[in-house]
Amino acid sequence: MATSIFLMALGLIFRPRLAWAIQTHGDPEGLYAHQLGHIVFLIAMIYVCWQIWRQDLKARPGFTRLFWACILFGAWNILTFIGHIAEEQLDPSAIDRSAGYLWRTLHITDLNGLLYYLAKLDHLILVPAFLLLYLALRAFRRRQVGVPGP
Amino acid sequence: MIWSLLPSLLVDMVGSALAIILAALCLAKVRQLLRQEPENALWIFLFWLSTALAVFAISRSVGHIAQHLLIMAGYRHIWQALSPFSGAINTFTFILIASVTVFFHHFQRIYHRMSANHAELETVSRDILNLNRDLETMVMERTMAEMALGVADGIRNPICVIGGFSRLLLRRLSPDDPTREWLHTIAAETKRMEEMVEKFESLAQKREYFFGQEDLNHVVQATVETLGPEIAAKKIVLVTDLWPEPIIGKINSHLLRVALSHLVRNAIEATPPGGTITLITRREGELSRLAVQDTGRGMPPDVVEQIFTPFYTTKIGGSGLGLVFVRQIVEEHRGTIAVQSQVGKGTTINIDLPQRFSPRQNSDFRPFS
Numbered sequence: 001m002a003t004s005i006f007l008m009a010l011g012l013i014f015r016p017r018l019a020w021a022i023q024t025h026g027d028p029e030g031l032y033a034h035q036l037g038h039i040v041f042l043i044a045m046i047y048v049c050w051q052i053w054r055q056d057l058k059a060r061p062g063f064t065r066l067f068w069a070c071i072l073f074g075a076w077n078i079l080t081f082i083g084h085i086a087e088e089q090l091d092p093s094a095i096d097r098s099a100g101y102l103w104r105t106l107h108i109t110d111l112n113g114l115l116y117y118l119a120k121l122d123h124l125i126l127v128p129a130f131l132l133l134y135l136a137l138r139a140f141r142r143r144q145v146g147v148p149g150p
Numbered sequence: 151m152i153w154s155l156l157p158s159l160l161v162d163m164v165g166s167a168l169a170i171i172l173a174a175l176c177l178a179k180v181r182q183l184l185r186q187e188p189e190n191a192l193w194i195f196l197f198w199l200s201t202a203l204a205v206f207a208i209s210r211s212v213g214h215i216a217q218h219l220l221i222m223a224g225y226r227h228i229w230q231a232l233s234p235f236s237g238a239i240n241t242f243t244f245i246l247i248a249s250v251t252v253f254f255h256h257f258q259r260i261y262h263r264m265s266a267n268h269a270e271l272e273t274v275s276r277d278i279l280n281l282n283r284d285l286e287t288m289v290m291e292r293t294m295a296e297m298a299l300g301v302a303d304g305i306r307n308p309i310c311v312i313g314g315f316s317r318l319l320l321r322r323l324s325p326d327d328p329t330r331e332w333l334h335t336i337a338a339e340t341k342r343m344e345e346m347v348e349k350f351e352s353l354a355q356k357r358e359y360f361f362g363q364e365d366l367n368h369v370v371q372a373t374v375e376t377l378g379p380e381i382a383a384k385k386i387v388l389v390t391d392l393w394p395e396p397i398i399g400k401i402n403s404h405l406l407r408v409a410l411s412h413l414v415r416n417a418i419e420a421t422p423p424g425g426t427i428t429l430i431t432r433r434e435g436e437l438s439r440l441a442v443q444d445t446g447r448g449m450p451p452d453v454v455e456q457i458f459t460p461f462y463t464t465k466i467g468g469s470g471l472g473l474v475f476v477r478q479i480v481e482e483h484r485g486t487i488a489v490q491s492q493v494g495k496g497t498t499i500n501i502d503l504p505q506r507f508s509p510r511q512n513s514d515f516r517p518f519s
Contacts, residue, residue, distance in 0.1 A: 030237060033241050034237060034241045037241040038244060040245060040248035044248045101218075101222050102156060104155040105154050106154075107152050120158035120162065123162060123169065127168045127169055130172035131172055134179065137176055137180050138179055140196075144187070145186075
């Protein structure tokens with residue numbers, strides 16, 4: 001066994017072949033990495049929600065808001081994940097740019113078009129998520145300095 | 151169905167601006183929390199989460215706003231060059247958020263374990279303090295008793311002699327002898343001193359407060375009741391070989407139980423699953439013997455020599471005081487403790503206790519010697 005490994009190592013040293021160690025990263029890889037990023041972000045938010053639930057922290061000031069902030073961040077990840085897929089599958093001719101950038105229109109013919117449109121409104125989830133996170137932190141701070149919370 | 155994309159553009163622009171503002175506010179707030187309590191695990195987690203979200207909000211929102219403005223201004227090509235950077239930073243922040251959360255998960259587990267250890271340490275410290283207080287009281291009590299016994303032993307005979315002779319002289323002297331009054335005084339003062347000796351002796355009786363007539367077998371049974379589940383949990387066989395009759399002696403059952411529990415716990419730690427711990431009680435003449443045997447890993451002679459040295463320990467996190475207390479408890483009972491151990495075979499600890507108290511032979515107090 002040791003002899004075979006030694007001979008193999010000798011062969012690799014004296015008769016090397018192309019290993020293709022550096023691979024070119026093709027076009028869709030960026031999107032896949034980004035989508036995977038959305039998934040791990042979603043899992044992280046689910047974990048925080050589960051911890052708040054498991055440790056029965058919702059009754060304590062600030063934690064309910066933190067819980068809902070994480071729910072909204074999670075929902076935002078789902079929406080944008082779907083939005084990226086919808087964008088990939090959208091027929092470019094569905095968007096009419098003839099009237100200028102401001103006045104673009106979307107011709108919705110199927111569910112994919114509708115999902116693309118809804119995903120473009122993702123800030124309607126993201127901003128409330130940030131707001132709830134801020135309110136949670138403010139409640140924690142008030143409790144820390146002894147100011148009675150709502 | 152044709153829908154205008156203008157609402158989505160407006161929501162995107164306003165939402166992006168709001169996201170930046172709110173992310174900055176979150177970061178400022180969590181910094182305040184952390185500044186006041188820099189070691190709070192939750193604030194540390196929220197700080198890093200808010201930092202990652204702030205980077206994400208800035209990267210994404212600036213990217214979105216720049217996208218709209220550049221395209222409207224006719225610089226689509228610039229946006230096309232910038233777009234991959236914005237997307238890459240967004241992806242990086244997602245991973246960062248997940249990493250912070252995973253780190254927090256492990257951090258929290260360690261934190262909880264440390265908290266539990268801290269609570270346990272506090273309990274142990276409190277127990278040691280209580281034990282120490284009991285021992286100090288016992289030492290004080292013993293010193294008083296030994297003083298009393300020493301004074302009584304040393305004074306009683308001379309007092310008796312003086313008292314006896316003064317009374318004899320009184321009987322022999324004629325009633326009109328002028329020294330008679332002096333002898334009366336001597337006899338009265340001697341009487342007072344005899345009473346003082348009696349008081350000293352009564353101090354010695356106070357030992358009853360700490361030591362009562364109790365059965366050594368009961369001490370062993372009570373300890374087994376407490377530690378039985380720990381022994382069973384480690385799948386160790388427990389054998390109790392008790393003397394068939396009660397072994398009544400002057401003991402402090404609470405302190406002896408503390409000492410025996412410590413020895414049994416040491417045996418549990420040293421004995422592997424499947425091993426045996428044996429508790430033995432015997433009556434040997436005037437002595438009561440209590441033995442703890444285990445079939446554990448044993449100790450080399452150099453360790454055995456030092457196990458009663460204060461602060462000497464072979465355990466990680468051990469105080470090195472447990473066996474010191476055990477020895478002191480045994481000595482307070484005027485007993486002796488001996489250790490026999492063989493590496494790989496096990497350890498036997500023998501405690502011999504006298505069934506009746508007598509002044510300690512090596513007492514430091516020598517008032518009349």
